[in-house]
Amino acid sequence: MSEESQTEIARSCFLSTEQFAKLFEVLHALDYEVIGPTIDQAAIVYDRLTSVDDLPRGWTDIQEPGKYRLEKRGDDALFGYVVGPHSWKQKLFPPVSTLSVADRTDAGWQFTEPEQELPKFAFLGVRACELAALKIQDRVFIGGPYVDPSYQGRRNKALIIAVNCTQAASTCFCTSMNTGPRCKAGYDLALTELADGFVVEVATPEGEIVINALETQIATDENQRQAEAARQQAVDQITKTLDTTDIRDLLMSNLEHPQWNDVAERCLSCTNCTMVCPTCFCSSVEEVSDLTGDHVERERKWDSCFNVDFSYMNGGLVRNSIRNRYRQWMTHKLATWIDQFGTSGCVGCGRCITWCPVGIDLTREVAAIRETQT
Amino acid sequence: MxxxxxxxxxxxxxxxxxxxxxxxxxxxxxxxxxxxxxxxxxxxxxxxxxxxxxxxxxxxxxxxxxxxxxxxxxxxxxxxxxxxxxxxxxxxxxxxxxxxxxxxxxxxxxxxxxxxxxxxxxxxxxxxxxxxxxxxxxxxxxxxxxxxxxxxxGRNPRTPRHSVCLDCKRRGTVCVTVAQGTPCLGPVTQSGCNAICPSYHRGCYGCYGPAAQPNLVSLSTHALNEGASAAEVSHNLRNFNVYAPAFRNESQRLTDQIKEQN
Missing domain, CATH: 3.40.50.700 (NADH:ubiquinone oxidoreductase-like, 20kDa subunit)
Incomplete structure (x- = not known):
């Protein structure tokens, strides 16, 4: 649900681990397709879940620049990890989609929009930084004069079940971006995991429907105290910081700083950071025809400012070096995004740091510019 | 006609x-x-x-x-x-x-x-x-x-010059280098195969040759820092596109480095 539909004061209750397992049946009965964390390809990804057993019970992730590893936890926690390589944009803004179809007929070109029934997702395990990312993408796709109908349809139907982080990775810096780790708005239900169940905050009528179908108990003071301690643990574990003081002006007045050359020597311009970023929204639109040229499909694909040809226009490349592409990405994400959309484009999730194959850390790049600004 | x-x-x-x-x-x-x-x-x-x-x-x-x-x-x-x-x-x-x-x-x-x-x-x-x-x-x-x-x-062909990584991400493949430590040429290799190998948990072999403006030196420097030997990194580049200038030069640079050290 969007933030606006959230009731002002969330009521809370306690949901046992046993009852939590029934959440899946309840969601399926309400026709939701449940998407959430599960282990695949040696990582915790977001994919379709059928039962509680699909969750990464007892696993955690260890993250550092350029490195991600799964490890056993030694307990049965269901949400005892941070964020992985996927984000919810995969579902709301699919990597490849057909926008329209054209067929040549005797009567001329016939244009059709592919019939698509929009999926009704229940996103389970949305973290605070990801709620912030959803809000940013909402602004991009449905907050301006040009609304993306596919995103809008998927987003409006989606149920958001957030989970408060109870730990942090070395790459997390949500506290610097004021996006977490506490889930404050933008969810239907928010869970804080305890040893024997969850403290649940119910924020919307849609959330009420789901929670009312389960047996819950009154959240005791002790439950609340434990939940608060668990959430505080995440705050205490965050070590990475990004000083955002006057960051827009800092970057925009240092466009010729030597640090851009330095990072260009390391950057592969491989697009990974933009692909894993939960707010990056760039795409390319292509007309794809069959050999006869009688059937044409308009395809939209995720694209990236790190793709050399993404800035091709009118016979030339606008950003024809890695230096220029990295600078474009970072200044947009942290500076000109503020001009364009009113907020930073960064939520501090740390994905671009972990999933950079050579471990480039944008917080360090900003710090280096700040230390020696011209 | x-x-x-x-x-x-x-x-x-x-x-x-x-x-x-x-x-x-x-x-x-x-x-x-x-x-x-x-x-x-x-x-x-x-x-x-x-x-x-x-x-x-x-x-x-x-x-x-x-x-x-x-x-x-x-x-x-x-x-x-x-x-x-x-x-x-x-x-x-x-x-x-x-x-x-x-x-x-x-x-x-x-x-x-x-x-x-x-x-x-x-x-x-x-x-x-x-x-x-x-x-x-x-x-x-x-x-x-x-x-x-x-x-x-009578139009321009569409054969993208970007890295294999973009295709991995579009198909939801998790990076084999970051998550499993597998050497992969994907970041410096041109798209074209739809990123088959990483989807089978293998690194990219560079079958489509160097991507546009590839940063070979950074990729090998990182691999060396992670414990790979110069011989291994050089060997990975010596494959189907060994004679493509970008791969050839980097492979040669690493080989020269090994010679200097010996």
Missing amino acids: GKPKLGVFKFASCDGCQLSLLDAEDQLLAVADAVEIRHFPEASSRMEAGPYDIALVEGSITTPHDAERIQQIRRDAKFLMTIGACATSGGIQALRNGADTAEFMRAVYASPEYIQVLDKSTPIAEHVKVDFELRGCPINQYQLIEVIQSLLA
Whole structure:
């Protein structure tokens, strides 16, 4: 649900681990397709879940620049990890989609929009930084004069079940971006995991429907105290910081700083950071025809400012070096995004740091510019 | 105007790229319908002389005879397109470039005096003007159809120059380097295969050659910092596109580094 539909004061209750397992049946009965964390390809990804057993019970992730590893936890926690390589944009803004179809007929070109029934997702395990990312993408796709109908349809139907982080990775810096780790708005239900169940905050009528179908108990003071301690643990574990003081002006007045050359020597311009970023929204639109040229499909694909040809226009490349592409990405994400959309484009999730194959850390790049600004 | 006349020609190669055209089963009839196939030994024994509107050239130049033959094909072809790693960068057989060819000959052939071979396996573009290069070992049939389609329609072909990483991410493949420590050439390799290997938990072998503006030095520096040896990193680059300048230079730089250290 969007933030606006959230009731002002969330009521809370306690949901046992046993009852939590029934959440899946309840969601399926309400026709939701449940998407959430599960282990695949040696990582915790977001994919379709059928039962509680699909969750990464007892696993955690260890993250550092350029490195991600799964490890056993030694307990049965269901949400005892941070964020992985996927984000919810995969579902709301699919990597490849057909926008329209054209067929040549005797009567001329016939244009059709592919019939698509929009999926009704229940996103389970949305973290605070990801709620912030959803809000940013909402602004991009449905907050301006040009609304993306596919995103809008998927987003409006989606149920958001957030989970408060109870730990942090070395790459997390949500506290610097004021996006977490506490889930404050933008969810239907928010869970804080305890040893024997969850403290649940119910924020919307849609959330009420789901929670009312389960047996819950009154959240005791002790439950609340434990939940608060668990959430505080995440705050205490965050070590990475990004000083955002006057960051827009800092970057925009240092466009010729030597640090851009330095990072260009390391950057592969491989697009990974933009692909894993939960707010990056760039795409390319292509007309794809069959050999006869009688059937044409308009395809939209995720694209990236790190793709050399993404800035091709009118016979030339606008950003024809890695230096220029990295600078474009970072200044947009942290500076000109503020001009364009009113907020930073960064939520501090740390994905671009972990999933950079050579471990480039944008917080360090900003710090280096700040230390020696011209 | 009649249908464009197509010729398919083979030099030093495994025929796999020509087979990609034959494998394009869904579209093969449409191709046969759209062009007049006049020379395609892999498909038909009926071979007709040029001129050709489109010549697809597979394989690298490795013999004096081939070096002459490609000149005639160029003269006969309006549009000459190379298909595959052999034709565009010299292929796996370019591993012998820089080595002692005469010694290889003695080791392989009982009577090497009957063999005439050039010192190097070289791409077609080192011999004649090439109008378009389609990468890959083997080429991707959809890209081949795309280029043929673009020629028929008179538009630019769509063969992206970005890294394999973008394709991995579009298909939801988790990075094998970051999550599993597997060496992967994906960040410096051109798209085209739809990122097959990482989807099977393997690193990219660089079959489509260097992406545009690849940062080879950074990728190998990082691998060395992570504990790989210079020999391993250099070896990974010495594959189907060993003679592509970006891979060749980086592999050579690492080899030189090893020599200096010893």
